[in-house]
Structure formats: structure tokens, C-alpha cells
Amino acid sequence: MADERMCESCGMPMRSAEDFGGGRIDNAYCVHCTDEAGELKPYEVVLAGMQHFAAQSTGVSETEALRMAKKGMAKLPAWRDYSA
């Protein structure tokens, strides 16, 4: 666990090269939060992905999933100071 990296945009643990954006293990963001070049996607795109993930994995309503996604992202370095 000590060497495990966490995506600074969504919090996903990144354990192997395929988990990192662009396949680069020096990338602070995961493959889901970045485009093909490994660049961080816009806030709204990441938020929509997080909302979908929360709704799908927990079964909560879309509205509650959006609240969960916003709360989760607000604590992470990429979005801590972001204001929509």
C-alpha cells in the first residue's frame, strides 16, 4: 500500500501502468480522468463520469450520485480550489 498512488482527480488507486493517464506512471491522474494523450479532462466531464460510477456501483439516485461525486471531487487536489 505504501507505494500506491491515488488519482488526484477522482481518488482511484493506481497500481499498474494501465491505470495511469496515457500509460505514464508519472501522471498524477488516472486513465479515466484523462484523454488519450494523458491530459486531464474538464471538470464537467470528470464529474459526469464520477456521477455515473457512483450511481452504478451503489445504486443511489442520479441526484444523490451527483452530490456524492461533487463531495468526493471537492477533497481532491485537482479540484480542491475549483469553482464551477
Add this chain to the structure above:
Amino acid sequence: MSKRAQAKEATRLRILDAAHDAFIRDGFLGLSTAEVARTAGVAHGTVFFHFESKEALLLTMLRQELGEITERMYERLHGSDTLAELLDTYLDELEAREPFFAMLARETPLYAPELRRSAMGYEGAVRSYFHSALSHEVLAGRCRNVDVTAALGFLFGYLHDLLSLRDAYAEGTSVIAERRVNIARTFLTMVAT
């Protein structure tokens, strides 16, 4: 790591250990940070130097417990194991941490919305491994074409019921150990082709 940083980390871990025991005994709602400080042998203010709030203390414990579980599940999933083996791994981990997750299952519905969202969000990470494994089995034709989210709702709802009422279902023993064969058989039969 410098000696000072080592001492700081040792204090942080002592607080977490004390908080873990207090949580299992009193839950988050009854947990006293003053008592955690006394048990850990630190000043009350030291708890808040390491953790900004009582909520942060709980979420750190939760992240630690679930982090270890998802690591085991990640290893399983990437070893191309079956849904049955993934479930077996999860039940092993749950059984080993049963008092913690039993208290969490009892209390989560009572938490303030913000804390409840965080707790459910962390659990969502575990569920996502099942979501991925079951979706894969459905696509491969090894499981019937179920609504994956709903099927997992049944599994996790069943587990929450057993955990939150564990004393009634299995007094003085592990409810997961006692019911695991039944849990696995019921869920796997439900999704089987």
C-alpha cells in the same frame, strides 16, 4: 523519514488504533475524541492536530479498512478469477473486520448526509469490483442477463442486514463465518445461467 517524522507518524497511528477500538465499542455517534486521546496517551488537541475533525478520523479508518480490502480484490480480479472467488475474498476480508463493518452497517443510515455520502462513496469502490466482475461474466454468457446494479443491491443489502443485526443472527460468533456458504450459494444461484 526523520526521527521527528517517525514520532509524529507513531502518534497518528496510536490515535487511529484507539479510535478503531472506540468505534467498534461506541460507534461514531457515541465516540468521544477526549476518550480516544486518553487511550492513545495524547492531549485532546493532538487528535485534532492529526485529524481535522471527528468525521475525518472515521473516514481515515474507513479508507484504511476498505483500501486493504480493495487491494486484495484488485489482485483477485487481475488474476482473472471468477465472481465466486471474488466473493470468497470479500467475505474473508469482511469476516476479519466484522466488528468494524457491523457498527458501520448499523450507523450509516443515521449519519448526517455529508458523512453518509462519503461512507457510501468508499463502499462504492468495493462494489465496483463486483460490478466489473459480474458485468464481465454476463457478457461472457456465464451469468444471466441481470441488472448488475440491482443484483449487487441484493447482495450488499443482505450483507448489511446480517451485519447490522449480527448479535441476533449469530450471538457471540461471526455472522459472516456462520452464513457465508448460504450467502455465496444464494447470490451465485441468483445470477447463474
